[in-house]
Amino acid sequence: MTTLFNKDALQGRMLFAIPKKGRLYEKCLELLSGADIQFRRQNRLDVALVMNHPMALVFLPAADIPRFVGEGNVDLGITGQDMVVESGLADLVAEEMELGFGKCKLQVQVPEVDEELQTVEALVGKKVATSFDVLSRKYFGDLDAQVNEKRRREAQAQGREVELLETKIEYVGGSVEAACALGVADGIVDLVESGETMRACGLHAIATLLSSQAVLIRPVTPHARSNQALIKLIVSRIRGVMAAAQYVLCQYNIHRSNLDAALAITPGRRAATVSPLEDDGWSAVSAMVKKSEVATVMDRLEEVGGKDIFTLALDNCRT
Numbered sequence: 181m182t183t184l185f186n187k188d189a190l191q192g193r194m195l196f197a198i199p200k201k202g203r204l205y206e207k208c209l210e211l212l213s214g215a216d217i218q219f220r221r222q223n224r225l226d227v228a229l230v231m232n233h234p235m236a237l238v239f240l241p242a243a244d245i246p247r248f249v250g251e252g253n254v255d256l257g258i259t260g261q262d263m264v265v266e267s268g269l270a271d272l273v274a275e276e277m278e279l280g281f282g283k284c285k286l287q288v289q290v291p292e293v294d295e296e297l298q299t300v301e302a303l304v305g306k307k308v309a310t311s312f313d314v315l316s317r318k319y320f321g322d323l324d325a326q327v328n329e330k331r332r333r334e335a336q337a338q339g340r341e342v343e344l345l346e347t348k349i350e351y352v353g354g355s356v357e358a359a360c361a362l363g364v365a366d367g368i369v370d371l372v373e374s375g376e377t378m379r380a381c382g383l384h385a386i387a388t389l390l391s392s393q394a395v396l397i398r399p400v401t402p403h404a405r406s407n408q409a410l411i412k413l414i415v416s417r418i419r420g421v422m423a424a425a426q427y428v429l430c431q432y433n434i435h436r437s438n439l440d441a442a443l444a445i446t447p448g449r450r451a452a453t454v455s456p457l458e459d460d461g462w463s464a465v466s467a468m469v470k471k472s473e474v475a476t477v478m479d480r481l482e483e484v485g486g487k488d489i490f491t492l493a494l495d496n497c498r499t
């Protein structure tokens with residue numbers, strides 16, 4: 181019987197790594213569907229052959245994807261920027277594009293009630309629990325050095341000995357937010373999006389290590405077997421899905437005397453399309469407008485005499 185965990189089954193296929201579960205999974209499936217990457221994932225299998233391209237999807241833990249990409253075992257991958265930095269392999273991984281979902285911040289959090297621990301300096305020498313131990317060791321390593329240097333200078337001025345402090349970073353695999361309540365740590369370093377988890381645990385943030393979102397990544401040094409043409413096609417399709425999600429097509433009519441003012445409001449991505457109307461002196465304009473700016477753009481078009489203004493959602497596009 182042939183299994184998908186067989187090198188031969190994957191021979192000649194471009195490999196694309198997708199988080200196997202968790203916060204990024206559903207959004208990745210939407211992106212694959214928008215890019216018309218067709219596959220059927222069999223129950224319990226972490227490899228799926230793509231039906232309409234010589235390609236296979238490999239479902240991996242988000243934390244492992246930077247290594248598989250960086251070492252050239254797969255040709256493309258989606259994971260969080262936080263995972264890329266935490267992997268320590270950022271130099272081997274090229275960020276092809278930010279994907280606009282999975283937005284969060286990696287923050288130092290402490291119990292709100294603990295009045296003595298309201299700055300990161302106050303955590304120096306104490307215990308910090310996290311799943312991001314590489315980033316946390318670096319952050320607190322630098323902070324320990326700064327705090328110790330200050331203490332050393334103060335002690336020297338007073339002619340006394342000083343004890344150097346070292347923050348202890350405790351790795352925990354999940355449910356980091358429970359660490360303080362359980363007495364495992366004085367503070368934590370964990371991801372925050374809405375802040376609900378943090379607040380529910382009586383914690384608040386006192387510093388940010390980094391801001392993150394999902395990214396499409398590829399190896400800096402592609403594998404010799406890589407199908408570069410297919411990689412380029414898939415990247416371009418994903419870019420199209422991303423652009424379609426960010427833009428709408430705005431159409432309106434405008435008298436030619438106000439056309440310049442209107443085009444300054446809707447310059448389009450490259451240029452707006454202007455067509456003459458039968459009605460003397462009027463033009464029809466269509467231009468791509470950022471979704472986030474559409475209400476303001478419509479207000480401003482009305483102000484300069486725009487008529488019959490409407491927007492159309494984009495399903496997909498290439499720009």
Ligand SMILES: Nc1ncnc2c1ncn2[C@@H]1O[C@H](COP(=O)(O)OP(=O)(O)OP(=O)(O)O)[C@@H](O)[C@H]1O
Nearest residue numbers: 201202203204242260262263282283284371373392
């Ligand atoms: N609350 C959140 N909001 C937005 N994005 C998040 C959030 N939590 C995590 N992420 C992003 O999703 C990535 C994967 O996190 P997730 O918690 O889904 O991990 P996971 O792969 O399911 O691992 P595990 O379940 O073992 O913790 C993170 O690295 C981060 O980039």
Ligand SMILES: O=P(O)(O)OC[C@H]1O[C@H](OP(=O)(O)OP(=O)(O)O)[C@H](O)[C@@H]1O
Nearest residue numbers: 203354355371372373374375376377378
């Ligand atoms: O600010 P919020 O919107 O509340 O999100 C933050 C939570 O999301 C992540 O965990 P997730 O729920 O993915 O589960 P995990 O703890 O198992 O990783 C993170 O570790 C926080 O616990």
